[in-house]
Amino acid sequence: MLDMSIANLDVAATPADTETSAQTVKISSREVDVFYGDKQALFSINLDVRENMVTALIGPSGCGKSTFLRCLNRMNDTIDICRVSGEIRLDGVDIHDPQIDVVELRARVGMVFQKPNPFPKSIYDNVAYGARIHGLARTKPELDEIVETSLQKAGLLGEVRDRLDEPGTGLSGGQQQRLCIARAIAVSPEVILMDEPCSALDPIATAKVEELISELRTNYTIVIVTHSMQQAARVSQRTAMFHLGILVEVNDTDRMFTNPDDERTRDYITGRYG
Amino acid sequence: MTDTVLNSGGIPGRSVHTNDGARGRLARRYTAERRFKWLGAGAVAVAILLLGVLLSTIVVQAVPAFRANYLLLPVDLSEKNVDSARPENADYDAIVRDGLYRLLPGVTSRSEKRALRGIVSSASGFLLQRDVVAGSTLRGGATTVGIPLDDFADLYMKGLLAEKQTVIELAGAPSIAVDGGMALITNAPQILDAITARGAGRAGDDGGIRLSVKDPSFLVETGRLVLKIKTASAARTDATILHTVPMAGSKATQLRIVETPESQRKISDQEVAWLNDLQNRGAIESRWSELFLFSGASREPEIAGIWGAVVGSLLTLIVTLALAFPVGVGAAVYLEEFAPKNRWTQLIEVNINNLAAVPSIVFGLLGLAVFLNWFNLPRSAPVVGGFVLALMTLPTIIIAARASLRAVPLSVREAALGIGASRAQTVLHHVLPLAMPGIMTGTIIGMAQALGETAPLLMIGMVAFIVDIPGGFTDPATVLPVQIFMWADFPEPAFRHKTAGAILVLLAFLVLMNALAVILRRRFERRW
Structure with a gap:
């Protein structure tokens, strides 16, 4: 258990995100370790995600930011060799607690993936699917309403209003990603996790999605993984820096990008490595 | 990137990629490529040629089976011969006989008369009875009916006997x-x-x-x-x-x-003389052989038909599909999507792959021992044949289904799970529909294999000689490949054509099945 000892050493260096704040903490993680088989990917992560804020996770490739994101809605459960320990609380309740159902958790914590992955179904069905399986709409008009509102919120309604029955896979990359956001919104989640949502998009589509993220912040708590410093700076209020599986620093975004506490963060942000 | 850097052999201006050695290597690479291409094209050409030879041989052999010569026989179906109240009791053999004597009145001696009766099928009376009772031949007077010729007379008329x-x-x-x-x-x-x-x-x-x-x-x-x-x-x-x-x-x-x-x-000079005369008089007619396509098996080639075997094959395949498809897909879904990856599932996986390689006759033995001897299911029945073929087809379907489930991209699963679909919903709503075309291809391959299978069915008695057309899953039946196998064994030359004809019917069955699969695939196929 050499890894563990190293991890424990790092705990001291890891700045626990315990600053008192006026904002409510939506998700709090304490001492989260993640293992892929024998290999440890995350070491004692202590991170609080605040409500109605955008928290950006940055760091070089392979640093564990996506792994951490996937812990928050237990998507790591689908990977056989993956093991998560520690405590992750959503509104104060441990998400690994037996009384929390994983289906319910994922309905409350939605996810948008790196590559747009609409279902090979119509645009309407893509958005309606979540609402259908969770029984959010009793009648067809209610479902129509949900689809329309979700597309509206995702800023896609104007572009697809008259072709809702065309396949979602026929849209452009940026539209597909906004469709995936609409699909996530349709379930009425409390938190939306975004795993590099713009990495497959061109700058114009990226700008649209970023604008959308800023708007969504008023109603949802958002955690976004990004490789782009500028994006983190533009859309987030809080930023967490990961490096080699440890949380190096978490801070207000303004402070992070102007005067970071940690040397490694400074180096990464200024492009000295990563 | 100057010349000095890439120079080889000290020749200025010629880099490693442009010197003579490199040019030679490039030429050899292109030669190898061309050779490979020609080899591939040659293999395809040989395959097409052989397939063409095979198919044309079968078709040439089979064509005579689909046509039959009928003797237009004047018969007396008046009240004197056929009691209209009980038409089934009349002596139809005698009616046919009288008709023949009337057609060739010069035949007088006993031996000649016997020979004359032999130019029409020995089942003529039975066929006439069937038609009269069914009402397709009018009763109540003199009429002309088509009676199938005896197999040798038929072959002679087709120019396949004494043709020189x-x-x-x-x-x-x-x-x-x-x-x-x-x-x-x-x-x-x-x-x-x-x-x-x-x-x-x-x-x-x-x-x-x-x-x-x-x-x-x-x-x-x-x-x-x-x-x-x-x-x-x-x-x-x-x-x-x-x-x-x-x-x-x-x-x-x-x-x-x-x-x-x-x-x-196999045909005497006298019969040649009679048949030539009858043909000159227009009393022999060549028709599409309904008997071949739509009657059951018989030891008499001229009335032996394929329909019993077609129905038997259909019933057997229905049982096979109904059993193998749901079980196979279910097993594949469980193993691929739900089962933990441990030593047990690995053992099961290895064994499924092994089962696919087990000779089919072993499944027949299993069917004999388990379904017939233990469960006392009926012998020669499509239901047992279906069970045995389902066992044989299962591994094929499971392997194909697992492969196509695995080919569904992870992103689709994540998309569904990410919005809170349960695992079963993810599989049923998203993964399975996307895997369906591949699963159906595997299923069709398995079913085609099952359709052509003879050996396991021999073991459970589906090789029995069954005249009746099966009406249900528990009726004795035979299947197309077994019918072909049996006909190929019969000595009468007419069965040679019947065999080829049955092979054509089997191929048509297969093509039909594949066409259906293509249509279904088109239906299920989705873009992603």
Whole structure:
């Protein structure tokens, strides 16, 4: 258990995100370790995600930011060799607690993936699917309403209003990603996790999605993984820096990008490595 | 990137990629590529050629099976013969017999009459009874019905028996003197020429040539008579009367030489004479053979049909599909999507792969031991055949289904799980529909394999000779490949064509199944 000892050493260096704040903490993680088989990917992560804020996770490739994101809605459960320990609380309740159902958790914590992955179904069905399986709409008009509102919120309604029955896979990359956001919104989640949502998009589509993220912040708590410093700076209020599986620093975004506490963060942000 | 850096062999201006050695290597690479391409094209060409040879052989062999010659027989179905209250009780064999005698009134002796009855199918009476009782043949008077010819007569009419015949017009005016059953032909030197030209017969005592059954047959046909030459010399030719044409027409006298000796063919000279006459009178008609396509098995080639086997195959395949598809897909879904990856599932996986390689007859033995001896299920029944073939098809379906489930991108699963679909919902709503085309391809391959399978069915008694067309899953039945196997074994030459015909029907069945699969695939296929 050499890894563990190293991890424990790092705990001291890891700045626990315990600053008192006026904002409510939506998700709090304490001492989260993640293992892929024998290999440890995350070491004692202590991170609080605040409500109605955008928290950006940055760091070089392979640093564990996506792994951490996937812990928050237990998507790591689908990977056989993956093991998560520690405590992750959503509104104060441990998400690994037996009384929390994983289906319910994922309905409350939605996810948008790196590559747009609409279902090979119509645009309407893509958005309606979540609402259908969770029984959010009793009648067809209610479902129509949900689809329309979700597309509206995702800023896609104007572009697809008259072709809702065309396949979602026929849209452009940026539209597909906004469709995936609409699909996530349709379930009425409390938190939306975004795993590099713009990495497959061109700058114009990226700008649209970023604008959308800023708007969504008023109603949802958002955690976004990004490789782009500028994006983190533009859309987030809080930023967490990961490096080699440890949380190096978490801070207000303004402070992070102007005067970071940690040397490694400074180096990464200024492009000295990563 | 200057020349000095890439220079090889110190020749200025020529880099490693442009010097002679490199050029040579490049040329060899292109040669190898061309060779590979030609080899591939050659292999395809050989395959197409062989397939063409195979298919054309089968088709050529099969064509005669799909047509049959019918004798248009005048029959008396009046009240005298058929009691309209109980039409099934009439003696239809006698009705057919009388019709034949009326058609060829010159036939009088017992042995000739027996031979005459032999030119139509021995099941003629039965077929006539069936038609009369069913009402498709009108009762109550004289009418003409089509009666299938006996298999050898049918083959003769199709030109597949004693097909080498030469006809020579006899010039001059040969005179024929009839005396009882004998005839004396004079003034016909061409006859002796034809005989000596073929080197037929042995020299007789009187210097003439005596013909036997081991020689080609020489028949003299006039408008009135058909004569068979027995001896011939320069002076006179003696013959027997084979047949007296009932409706004499004016016709030039001609010599017909049937080159195959009578002893070496399955049709006698007399039958040849009758059939030729009947054909000249328009009493023989070639039709599409409904009996072949729509009747059950029989030991009589002319009425043996494929329908019983087609229905048996269909019933068996329905059972196979109904059992193997849900079980196979279910097993694949469980193993691929739900089962933990541990030693047990690995063991199961290895064993499924092994099962796919087990010889099919072993499944037949298993069916015999388990389904028949233990569960006491009916012998020769499509339900048991279906069970056995389902066992045989299962591994194919499971392997194909697992492969296509695995091919569904992870992103689709994550998308569904990410919005809170349960695992079962993810699989049923998203993964399975996307995997369906691949699963169906695997299923069709398995079903095609099952359709062509003979060995396991032999073990459970589906090789039995079954005349009735099966009406249900527990009726005794046979299947197409077993029928082909049995027909290929029968000695009658007509079955050779039946066998090829049955193979064509089997292929058509297969093509139909594949076409259905393609249509279903199109339906299920989605873009992503």
